[in-house]
Every structure is written in C-alpha cells, then in structure tokens.
Amino acid sequence: MKKIVSPITKSGLSKLKCGEEVLFTGTVYTARDAAHKKLTELIAKGKKTPFDLKNTIIYYAGPTPQRPDGTFGSCGPTTASRMDKFTPPLLAKGLAAMIGKGKRSVEVAGYIKKYGAVYFLAAGGAGAYLAKKIVSATLLAFGELGPEAIYRLKVENFPLIVGIDSSGNDVYQ
Amino acid sequence: MRKIDVTKVSDAISRLCIKANLNLRSDIERALRRALKKEVKPLAKRILRVLLENAKIAERDRRPLCQDTGIVSVYLRVGQNIQFVGGELKKAVERGVRKGYEKGILRKSVVKSPLIRINTSTNTPPVIYTDIVRGDRLKITVVPKGFGSENKSAIKMFGPTATEKDIASFIVDVVKKAGPDACPPYILGIGIGGTFDKAASLAKKALLVPLDRHNIKKHLRNLEKIILKEANALGIGPLGLGGKTTCLGANILEYPTHIAGLPVAVNVGCHITRNASCIV
Numbered sequence: 001m002k003k004i005v006s007p008i009t010k011s012g013l014s015k016l017k018c019g020e021e022v023l024f025t026g027t028v029y030t031a032r033d034a035a036h037k038k039l040t041e042l043i044a045k046g047k048k049t050p051f052d053l054k055n056t057i058i059y060y061a062g063p064t065p066q067r068p069d070g071t072f073g074s075c076g077p078t079t080a081s082r083m084d085k086f087t088p089p090l091l092a093k094g095l096a097a098m099i100g101k102g103k104r105s106v107e108v109a110g111y112i113k114k115y116g117a118v119y120f121l122a123a124g125g126a127g128a129y130l131a132k133k134i135v136s137a138t139l140l141a142f143g144e145l146g147p148e149a150i151y152r153l154k155v156e157n158f159p160l161i162v163g164i165d166s167s168g169n170d171v172y173q
Numbered sequence: 174m175r176k177i178d179v180t181k182v183s184d185a186i187s188r189l190c191i192k193a194n195l196n197l198r199s200d201i202e203r204a205l206r207r208a209l210k211k212e213v214k215p216l217a218k219r220i221l222r223v224l225l226e227n228a229k230i231a232e233r234d235r236r237p238l239c240q241d242t243g244i245v246s247v248y249l250r251v252g253q254n255i256q257f258v259g260g261e262l263k264k265a266v267e268r269g270v271r272k273g274y275e276k277g278i279l280r281k282s283v284v285k286s287p288l289i290r291i292n293t294s295t296n297t298p299p300v301i302y303t304d305i306v307r308g309d310r311l312k313i314t315v316v317p318k319g320f321g322s323e324n325k326s327a328i329k330m331f332g333p334t335a336t337e338k339d340i341a342s343f344i345v346d347v348v349k350k351a352g353p354d355a356c357p358p359y360i361l362g363i364g365i366g367g368t369f370d371k372a373a374s375l376a377k378k379a380l381l382v383p384l385d386r387h388n389i390k391k392h393l394r395n396l397e398k399i400i401l402k403e404a405n406a407l408g409i410g411p412l413g414l415g416g417k418t419t420c421l422g423a424n425i426l427e428y429p430t431h432i433a434g435l436p437v438a439v440n441v442g443c444h445i446t447r448n449a450s451c452i453v
Contacts, residue, residue: 034290061240062240062241062280062282063240063280064236064237064240064242064278064279064280065278065279065280065281067278072240073234073235073236073237073278074231074236074237074238074239074240074242074280075240076239076240076241078241078321079321079324079354079355081354101321101353101354101356101412102352102353102354102355102413103352103353103354103413121412121414123220123223123224123227123412124321124355124356124412124443125224125227125238125239125321125356125443125444125445126223126224126226126227126239127227127236127237127238127239127240127241128227128228128230128231128234128236128237128238128239129223129226129227129230131236131240132230132234145292146281146292146294147240147280147281147282147292148292159223161414171414172352172353172413
C-alpha cells in the first residue's frame with residue numbers, strides 16, 4: 001500500500017487517484033462543525049486562524065476525551081457533508097486535504113478540483129481501531145468547545161481511502 | 174412493596190453506559206461475520222475485517238467502539254410493586270449517565286439548547302422512557318445513539334390504504350438517502366402504527382431487538398425480509414464503497430393505530446448500534 005508522509009504538497013497529492021488506499025504518517029488537525037464555524041468567521045474577518053491552513057490536513061473528528069496518558073480512546077471520522085458549507089474558504093487558504101466519512105456535495109468536489117486538494121475517507125465507526133494509529137494529541141484551540149476543540153494529532157500509518165482526488169473524481173459517483 | 178434505593182439505579186446506569194459503548198453486541202458481531210463470508214469484493218471484505226478488529230480492540234483495550242458515544246436514551250421497565258427510596262428517580266438516572274460518561278472517558282455530546290448549543294459537559298440530560306408493568310422488578314436498558322445515523326432517520330404519515338410495497342419503498346429510500354454517510358452496514362429499527370410520536374419511539378425500540386431473533390408476527394417477518402432484500406440490492410455496501418452488505422438487519426415493531434392513518438418511522442442504526450440492559 002502507498003505510504004504518504006508530512007509535509008504534504010499539492011503536487012504530491014495530485015498523484016493520488018480516487019479509490020486508492022494509502023497509509024498516512026504525519027500531522028493532522030481535528031475540526032468539526034463548531035470549529036469550522038469559528039475558523040470561517042476568523043477568515044471572514046481577516047484574522048489569523050489558530051494554525052496555518054496552507055498544506056495542512058483537517059480531520060473531521062470529535063474524539064472521546066484524552067485519557068490520563070494523553071491519548072484518545074476513540075477517534076474516528078464524522079460525517080463530512082456537514083462541513084461542506086464551510087469548506088471553500090478553507091481551501092482558498094491553502095487547506096490541502098480533509099479526512100471524513102460519506103459524500104461531499106458536487107460544489108465541494110468542484111472546489112477540491114479547483115484548488116488541487118484531496119478528500120480522504122477513513123473507516124466510519126472504527127474509532128477504537130483508528131485511535132491506535134494516533135501517536136500524540138495536543139489541544140491547540142477552542143478548548144471551550146470540548147469534543148469540538150481543535151487538536152493537533154501526530155498519526156502513524158493512518159489508513160485512508162481517496163474519496164475525491166485532486167482532479168475532482170469522486171469514489172461515490 | 175419492594176423498596177429500591179435510587180443509588181442502585183444510578184450505579185447500574187453508569188455501568189451500562191460504559192458496557193454499551195465498549196462492547197459490540199454479540200448478534201451484530203455474528204451478523205458481521207456472516208456478511209464477511211457472503212461478500213466477494215476484496216475492499217468490502219477488508220472493511221468488514223476492520224470493523225471486527227475495531228470491536229476486538231475496543232473490548233480488549235477498553236476503548237469506546239466509536240468516538241460518538243451518543244446521547245443516551247434510558248428505558249425503565251418498572252414493576253408496579255416497586256417503591257423508589259433515597260431520592261428522586263429522574264435525578265438518579267441523570268447522575269448515573271453523568272458518572273458513566275465521566276468514568277468511562279466517553280464523549281460528552283449533549284448541548285443544552287438545540288439553538289444556543291452550549292455543551293452541558295456531562296452528556297446529560299438523557300431521554301427517559303418509563304413503562305409500568307406487573308411485578309416488583311426493574312429492567313434498565315441504556316441506549317447511546319450517535320447522530321451520524323440518527324440524522325438519517327425519517328418518519329412518514331401514510332394514509333390508511335398504503336400498501337406494504339409503499340412502506341418498503343419509503344424505508345429503502347431512507348437507506349438510499351443515508352448512502353455512505355451513516356456508517357453502513359446499517360441496522361433498521363422500524364415502527365409502524367400508533368401515533369406520530371409512538372411510531373418514532375417504536376422505531377428506536379426496534380433497534381434493540383437482536384438481529385437473529387425472528388419476528389413472531391408473520392406479516393411483519395415477511396415485510397422485514399422484503400425490506401432487507403431491497404436495501405441490500407442497493408449495493409451501498411460497507412462504508413458505502415460497494416458490496417452485498419448494506420443492511421445487517423431490519424426489525425419492525427407495530428402498535429394499533431387510527432382508522433385514518435398509518436405512521437411509519439425508521440430509525441437508522443450504524444454497524445455498532447449499541448445498548449445494554451440489566452435487571453435490578
């Protein structure tokens with residue numbers, strides 16, 4: 001299986017084809033509904049986001065709380081389509097990839113193509129299995145949102161399937 | 174009168190919250206194994222193996238099966254000869270959920286107001302249902318439900334002359350609309366009859382019925398078979414990436430209804446649909 005590592009580049013991502021299975025090692029940032037709302041509000045106001053979106057990967061996930069050793073018990077993907085309405089401004093800021101589960105809108109697939117980004121699928125409902133691939137987790141921003149806060153995760157051999165490739169091909173179409 | 178201290182109820186609910194979130198239902202595990210044998214597509218097989226591995230890891234390492242540990246419904250089947258002592262029953266139920274979610278390091282996913290959306294940080298309040306029955310026993314069932322699948326659930330108020338074909342077609346359409354989003358292979362809880370709200374609550378209750386238990390009502394058993402066959406013919410498959418297994422099971426519960434209507438509710442459950450029960 002193909003392995004990809006941080007730092008990722010859009011030219012590297014452009015080699016991935018829809019339906020391809022890959023193992024990712026590197027950094028991802030968790031963000032789901034409430035964090036997306038905040039991120040896009042900051043962008044709209046011209047303010048700095050808590051992390052530079054350029055060439056980063058956002059993982060649509062709200063993990064179970066950190067355990068005493070700092071790791072998560074369970075951390076799988078949430079439904080990606082809920083983030084569709086927030087996605088275009090993040091892509092415009094250089095976001096390179098997203099990890100989630102389920103379909104994206106035709107509009108988002110178009111933006112993914114426009115910016116040469118990628119949408120990855122992770123195994124929905126396999127949070128225990130996926131949490132074992134997370135090496136470390138650091139609370140980065142919006143701690144007040146609880147499970148919806150932004151965490152910086154280091155992952156190792158995190159299993160992904162290319163859902164929408166940088167040419168806009170969609171595995172579900 | 175049999176006296177039950179409400180602290181006992183709290184403790185039981187706390188344990189059940191953890192148990193339900195960490196242990197895959199054995200009937201679902203069996204259904205996943207059966208599906209693995211039936212699937213021919215390599216990717217579908219690999220995904221089903223990951224789901225079985227996920228259950229193994231969750232049980233062995235005491236990790237929640239899914240990070241969405243849900244909003245909790247608590248069903249209390251109360252024998253009418255019970256007298257609860259030591260405090261208010263409703264508060265004890267809430268305390269049990271709070272304790273279970275804290276102790277089990279489970280995700281707190283409940284917001285106080287659907288519009289203002291501030292997390293209560295305790296995963297309370299739960300949704301509580303009580304049923305009064307004969308005897309002096311208390312049966313507690315805890316159902317944590319994630320919203321990936323809850324969001325795909327639907328209800329339709331059919332007219333009284335709707336056919337079984339109409340009903341099946343509505344339910345299969347719900348599955349089609351859920352597509353890959355709600356963690357297939359799905360489990361369908363279907364409630365037919367009663368009132369608008371009764372149909373919905375029956376649908377949730379139907380999710381608790383073990384997948385390998387045959388419906389004792391023949392007309393419902395036949396309808397379940399038709400729905401299952403048609404839903405699986407959609408080819409959505411594990412994680413929506415294609416395959417023979419779109420639904421692991423469909424269970425129907427019915428209730429008498431009004432001459433003018435035929436409510437049908439379908440509660441979509443994911444491949445780790447959870448619940449746990451005990452008797453106090």
